[in-house]
Amino acid sequence: MKFGRFTVAAVAVTAGLGLAGCGGGSATPGASGGGTVKIGIKFDQPGLGLKAGADFTGMDVDLARYIATELKLGTPDFVEAVSAQRETLISTGQVKYIIGTYSITDARKEKVSFAGPYFIAGQDLLVRADDMSITGVESLAGKKLCSAKGSTSANNVKAKVPDVNLQEYQTYTLCVDALKSGAVDALTTDDTILAGYAAQEANKGKVKVVGKTFSTENYGVGLAKGDTAFCQQVTDALKKFVSSGEWQKSVDKHLGPAGYKPGAGNPPAPAACA
Amino acid sequence: MGDLFTTFNVVGALGITLLLTLFSALGALVIGTLVAIMRVSPVAFLNTVGAAFVNIVRNTPLTLIIVFCNIGFITNLGLSVSTDIARNNLVWAIVGLSIYHAAFVCESLRSGVNTVPTGQAEAARSIGLTFGQSLGAVLLPQAFRGAITPLGNTLIALTKNTTVATAIGVAEISGLMKEMIEFRSDLLIPIFLLVAFYFVLLTLPIGLVTTHLSTKLAVKR
Incomplete structure (x- = not known):
């Protein structure tokens, strides 16, 4: 039984994984x-x-x-x-x-x-603090926009501005980074979420919410x-x-x-x- | 179920998935073959470069490679192929998928090269064929035929891995699945089954064909 101990260990680990997978399943x-x-x-x-x-x-x-x-x-x-x-x-x-x-x-x-x-929230835009060219959804033509893949906001803006140049990421955090680095010109989603990002320590003074909602959530x-x-x-x-x-x-x-x-x-x- | 097709661009997304699969498969085959040649070549430097490529790429998560293609190449290096973001991302996603799967293609081919008896390579050298000639006429044709099954496995993995391209917003089917669930959560199960069925539809024939070919084209020795 040269491998006996390893086999026991492997079985124990596998059993542990199985249990972990079921964790919480029995709770009410x-x-x-x-x-x-x-x-x-x-x-x-x-x-x-x-x-x-x-x-x-x-x-x-x-x-x-x-x-x-x-x-x-x-x-x-x-x-x-x-x-x-x-x-x-x-x-x-x-x-x-x-x-x-x-x-x-x-x-x-x-x-x-x-x-x-x-x-009651509404879809809005987040732009760089020194960007004066974007004042609302109507000034998005030719701009690069960012949103989360598969989100209501991304879909909504595609319907409102059909020729928008839209970058979609998995998370808004990547969008905020892209916005700060200049890779995109605006980030769109609910104004509450945008306000939350604008209030973050790392983003303060660098980005601003446009403040002109174009949907109702x-x-x-x-x-x-x-x-x-x-x-x-x-x-x-x-x-x-x-x-x-x-x-x-x-x-x-x-x-x-x-x-x-x-x-x-x-x-x-x-x-x-x- | 029917309104999924009228409300969402399902066919378009299915097409993008297919496009990603086909072009990445081609790209991976070309790059993978080149790297495999480097790894079996008699030049020590090329061996090292090939081995380094395979080990680095194969052990990096695909999501990382795809996101790097977007943030690294497009944003930071400005390597844009188009002013249209969607097209740019599609092209770079194909590049990322090609590079990643090239490592697996390379290793599949190397396993194919190993099926060729050493005596054949020695015989090729003894009749005066150069490395290039013995590779083109003796080694690679047999290597491809011996590597059909692992190559098929890589292609199946590639097909399913195209879903990772959604990380940078490529409009393929898993991204659309997310969108459909966002808007039509009442059709959760049909949406899921639709996407699952599509992938089975793509990958099942690949498996059947490669199994058939691997026996039909096997080198009889």
């Missing part, structure tokens, strides 16, 4: 009670939902925590909800709710229900389809979030440093739960 889906509640947020959007080390910051995170406390759901356990997986995370019960620049649309309502809106809290009771509770919490002044405080804290002011209609009144 969505977890109500038991001390923690799984909440889906974005991990890569400064000012909204950002994972910085072991900590999470941003407006969406503030709201997620507020709802968890208000409804006594337990300690928030944040899970990354990348755009393409949001509906699946909710419908399979892997998260209780998602707050991550989640725009309310009819197609998404087929799979999930929404409470809210809690914020209603951010909502995504939750299990048809769970009207929970939707109602979240809606009440949202109302309280605004009326207690927490909403304003959160916006000022996370998006304010870049001089961003929420557009008209904010804070919005949440729609009734269907």
